Amino acid sequence: MTTLNRQIVLASRPQGEATAANFRLQEVPVPELQEGQVCVRHHYLSLDPYMRGRMNESKSYAQPQPLDEVMIGGTVGEVVASRHPKFSVGDAVVGMGGWQEYSVVDATIPGMLRKVDTRQIPISHYLGAVGMPGVTAWYGLVKIIAPQAGETVTVSAASGAVGSAYGALAKARGCRVVGIAGGAEKCDYVVRELGFDACIDYRAHADYLSLAKALKQACPNGIDGHFENVGGMVLDAVMLRTNAFARIAMCGMIAGYDGAPLPMANPALILVNRMKIEGFIVSEHMAVWPEALQELGGLVASGKLRPRETIAQGLASAPEAFLGLLKGRNFGKQLVKLI
Amino acid sequence: MTTLNRQIVLASRPQGEATAANFRLQEVPVPELQEGQVCVRHHYLSLDPYMRGRMNESKSYAQPQPLDEVMIGGTVGEVVASRHPKFSVGDAVVGMGGWQEYSVVDATIPGMLRKVDTRQIPISHYLGAVGMPGVTAWYGLVKIIAPQAGETVTVSAASGAVGSAYGALAKARGCRVVGIAGGAEKCDYVVRELGFDACIDYRAHADYLSLAKALKQACPNGIDGHFENVGGMVLDAVMLRTNAFARIAMCGMIAGYDGAPLPMANPALILVNRMKIEGFIVSEHMAVWPEALQELGGLVASGKLRPRETIAQGLASAPEAFLGLLKGRNFGKQLVKLI
Numbered sequence: 001m002t003t004l005n006r007q008i009v010l011a012s013r014p015q016g017e018a019t020a021a022n023f024r025l026q027e028v029p030v031p032e033l034q035e036g037q038v039c040v041r042h043h044y045l046s047l048d049p050y051m052r053g054r055m056n057e058s059k060s061y062a063q064p065q066p067l068d069e070v071m072i073g074g075t076v077g078e079v080v081a082s083r084h085p086k087f088s089v090g091d092a093v094v095g096m097g098g099w100q101e102y103s104v105v106d107a108t109i110p111g112m113l114r115k116v117d118t119r120q121i122p123i124s125h126y127l128g129a130v131g132m133p134g135v136t137a138w139y140g141l142v143k144i145i146a147p148q149a150g151e152t153v154t155v156s157a158a159s160g161a162v163g164s165a166y167g168a169l170a171k172a173r174g175c176r177v178v179g180i181a182g183g184a185e186k187c188d189y190v191v192r193e194l195g196f197d198a199c200i201d202y203r204a205h206a207d208y209l210s211l212a213k214a215l216k217q218a219c220p221n222g223i224d225g226h227f228e229n230v231g232g233m234v235l236d237a238v239m240l241r242t243n244a245f246a247r248i249a250m251c252g253m254i255a256g257y258d259g260a261p262l263p264m265a266n267p268a269l270i271l272v273n274r275m276k277i278e279g280f281i282v283s284e285h286m287a288v289w290p291e292a293l294q295e296l297g298g299l300v301a302s303g304k305l306r307p308r309e310t311i312a313q314g315l316a317s318a319p320e321a322f323l324g325l326l327k328g329r330n331f332g333k334q335l336v337k338l339i
Numbered sequence: 340m341t342t343l344n345r346q347i348v349l350a351s352r353p354q355g356e357a358t359a360a361n362f363r364l365q366e367v368p369v370p371e372l373q374e375g376q377v378c379v380r381h382h383y384l385s386l387d388p389y390m391r392g393r394m395n396e397s398k399s400y401a402q403p404q405p406l407d408e409v410m411i412g413g414t415v416g417e418v419v420a421s422r423h424p425k426f427s428v429g430d431a432v433v434g435m436g437g438w439q440e441y442s443v444v445d446a447t448i449p450g451m452l453r454k455v456d457t458r459q460i461p462i463s464h465y466l467g468a469v470g471m472p473g474v475t476a477w478y479g480l481v482k483i484i485a486p487q488a489g490e491t492v493t494v495s496a497a498s499g500a501v502g503s504a505y506g507a508l509a510k511a512r513g514c515r516v517v518g519i520a521g522g523a524e525k526c527d528y529v530v531r532e533l534g535f536d537a538c539i540d541y542r543a544h545a546d547y548l549s550l551a552k553a554l555k556q557a558c559p560n561g562i563d564g565h566f567e568n569v570g571g572m573v574l575d576a577v578m579l580r581t582n583a584f585a586r587i588a589m590c591g592m593i594a595g596y597d598g599a600p601l602p603m604a605n606p607a608l609i610l611v612n613r614m615k616i617e618g619f620i621v622s623e624h625m626a627v628w629p630e631a632l633q634e635l636g637g638l639v640a641s642g643k644l645r646p647r648e649t650i651a652q653g654l655a656s657a658p659e660a661f662l663g664l665l666k667g668r669n670f671g672k673q674l675v676k677l678i
Contacts, residue, residue: 263602264603271590274617
């Protein structure tokens with residue numbers, strides 16, 4: 001019996017803002033398994049800002065997403081058929097299955113598929129706090145910012161998957177951690193549920209100078225480390241409040257993906273405050289993943305990190321959910337439930 | 340007999356562009372020496388871009404220059420009187436004597452005065468290639484950029500004191516080194532005399548995109564490391580040509596000292612190319628000075644680094660020479676001869 005697989009492919013590249021018309025849903029049969037292959041039925045698809053960069057033809061840190069091919073994306077699911085001795089039907093696995101309901105994976109290639117333990121950690125969290133976003137927060141905080149106890153660290157998009165993990169990791173290191181998020185509801189969640197010391201609603205500020213004033217109140221001892229998920233006004237405001245020898249981990253520039261690049265208002269501050277700014281992509285630092293995932297799994301299992309998820313239902317909802325993510329309409333980790 | 344000392348003090352802070360009216364020349368007697376003090380007659384005063392930052396009241400990386408006090412500045416000279424056992428009349432010394440003809444130094448404070456050897460190296464070079472500018476180039480290249488042989492490294496203000504030392508240090512490490520300077524004459528000097536592989540005249544380019552095209556020709560394998568003395572258009576153009584994992588040592592933002600801060604056009608490139616940008620001040624890294632000065636002294640003594648100097652005559656010429664430096668009118672290290 002042939003199983004039908006529904007997929008979403010990139011139909012066209014965005015001209016300016018991405019729209020639903022850039023995507024196309026199609027149905028194809030799941031192919032026969034070859035030796036060494038595993039068939040995974042996806043439970044959840046992860047939607048992440050980096051996908052917007054891949055939709056462009058222009059130079060980014062990765063190859064562009066090919067037209068008419070399944071959109072790239074992280075997935076968790078269960079093995080439904082296996083011709084590889086290390087994987088059995090029923091195994092919970094995480095991989096890069098893409099925007100589709102099933103994927104056929106060559107499990108002989110190391111790292112393509114990783115078994116996960118769902119006894120203490122819900123499977124969806126392996127796409128968030130105990131997955132790529134969590135390790136992203138870990139790498140930026142631990143390897144670039146490397147904070148001392150008592151230092152003040154900040155993060156933009158604080159209520160998101162990366163931001164929430166960052167907060168728990170920073171608190172575990174004895175830091176004062178201040179979030180920046182969009183809207184009073186998100187800020188309330190960041191402080192009450194995620195345990196940040198403070199959170200600032202950037203939408204309440206007309207420009208970066210106003211936002212910088214609010215940061216001064218929330219960070220009376222200045223800012224020693226910052227994790228940037230957004231860019232633009234937030235980064236400009238944070239830079240004004242940095243202490244000497246501050247470190248900035250540059251991970252996302254979501255505000256600049258559509259349209260013209262956003263400038264940095266005052267790069268002379270890099271010199272004035274002898275700052276270090278470092279861009280990184282977590283997939284280039286695979287060596288740290290085991291250590292990071294162990295700490296993150298412990299934080300989730302012990303309840304110190306309770307990440308929130310926004311779950312869209314069904315593959316067909318993925319494009320709209322993704323466009324909403326780019327506009328900050330999600331609350332916590334954005335997932336699509338496929339089952 | 341009382342010796343008269345001529346001094347230049349900061350008379351007022353600049354409103355926008357600095358002018359000669361911000362300075363005042365005065366004459367005061369050289370005070371009697373106390374126990375432990377040394378009197379130095381200055382041969383040369385160093386003029387450096389950092390002085391412009393000190394003239395402002397606003398936050399910079401250092402205390403502002405106090406009004407009505409002698410302008411800060413590096414000096415070389417000879418000991419003319421000493422009440423400290425380690426210094427004798429006739430010793431050649433380097434220190435921070437300021438914009439004046441004589442200074443009385445408390446030699447009991449470590450690091451205030453350093454004896455130098457003028458047998459193989461002209462005394463003025465201890466304010467340039469074998470002094471603070473040379474060590475600045477060394478720190479940025481060796482400690483921040485840390486290039487591999489075969490990599491391409493660039494520097495703005497290439498014909499200046501920092502740039503010329505940077506070129507020699509980079510060639511000694513097997514790099515392709517490309518300068519950026521203002522005007523055909525300076526570029527010609529950078530290639531012919533300083534031994535750079537190429538030099539680009541930024542004045543021949545109307546915007547940073549045009550400059551970036553010229554950089555592409557001069558750096559066919561992209562840019563792996565950059566030393567920034569200027570900021571603005573040059574930095575924007577260089578960033579467009581950086582390779583993955585490029586390092587930028589941020590040392591000067593001369594173009595932004597007057598007037599409004601200059602933005603960085605496309606900070607998203609920090610992420611796209613996983614760059615590291617680090618600001619530094621060489622006086623905060625005194626531990627590297629001996630190693631750096633030894634290498635720089637060797638390059639000068641062996642003729643591999645032949646730095647050019649622009650020498651203004653007499654203390655009264657210092658303000659105009661300094662204002663010219665800020666506009667790039669000097670050619671190589673800007674000094675004032677005081678004797």
